Amino acid sequence: MSAAITGPTTGPITAPVTGSTTGPITDLDGLYRAFDALGMEGGWHRRRPALWAEPAQNFMPARWRYREVKPILEAAGALVSTEFAERRNLTMTNPAPGNIYPTLRTLVAAYQLVKAGETARSHRHTPNALRLILDGTGATTTVDGQRVPMRPGDVLLTPGGAWHSHANEGAGDCLWLDFLDVPLVHLLEPMFFEPHPEKFEPASIDAADSPLAFRREDTEARLAAAAPDATRMSERQVELTHVPGTPALRTIALHMQRLAPGVRTATHRSTANSLFAVLSGSGTTMVDGSALDWQRGDVIAVPAWRPYHHDLHRIDEPATVLRVSDEPVLRALGFLRERFE
Ligand SMILES: [Fe+2]
Secondary structure, eight states, X not given: OOOEEEETTTEEEEOOOOSOOOSOOOSHHHHHHHHHHHTOOOTXXXXXXXXXXXXXXXXXXXXXXXXXXXXXXHHHHHHOOTTTSSSOEEEOOOOSTTXXXXXXXXXXXXXXXXXXXXXXXXXXXXXXXXXXXXXXSSEEEEETTEEEEEOTTOEEEEOTTOOEEEEEOSSSOEEEEEEXXXXXXXXXXXXXXXXXXXXXXXXXXXXXXXXXXXXXXXXXXXXXXXXXXXXXXXXXXXXXXXXXXXXXXXXXXXXXXXXXXXXXXXXXXXXXXXXXXXXXXXXXXEXXXXXXXXXXXXXXXXXXXXXXXXXXXXXXXXXXXXXXXXXXXXXXXXXXXXXXX
């Protein structure tokens, strides 16, 4: 007997037969060879367990330093044009053994550079994306016909399926952080990608107050007026969303958090994966025993179910961090579990 499975391009293929089912089965080795021949496995005799007591630690706590990345990205700027590269971005690969792409299980983060005078052509794809602008003025992103300015501290959304391009009409380089749910799309397989037929989508609206943007000054004002964070995972936090109760993107929640000077935050543990991007200040995040110090522009990766807290050593300077998490995915599926200690 052979098991037939259907491949995306090659049609039906047949699983290889690795043993023989002929003859009597008289011992366990023979039984397991017979399972192999069927392309099956006994639930009590797995190569690796299918169930385990709590989330496995497949991804590692990690940090990327903006001050180390920036000169490398600028070198890429001299060698690689945006005409050659679809996007001039440097993705953050989690240091887990064997990993070659995701930053965490469902999320990928990247630094991106668009030099003065450059453009990045329009395309659209299944994955949802957002950007946090780090440096430079004069760049714009055009999302589904709305041209939106990109200014330091702004957070800009590119929902899945939306056409998007970038242009830097300013005098200096523009650098930002990208966050996408590409690894989740890889897991679930619904990837579609399409370049714009005209290369650049015409912008019909200049939308300084676009619902696709969260302006730094608006976020700062909301933070200043926010009540203390009852969870103590920050001093105060606001969710970036234009529709209360609905995350910024279907798969990604955004929380801007203010961390108080000299304060250690509560230990937080969640089945959600979190990336922290530093807008201002400096400190250390302890992630399951790893001490990761950070400053403006750095990114910290906290894998699911790893306990972590932030520690601000300086008593004269608060910090502002953007938490990017896959909480909406876990919540929608009934898988979200959290602890605060
Ligand atoms: Fe894109």
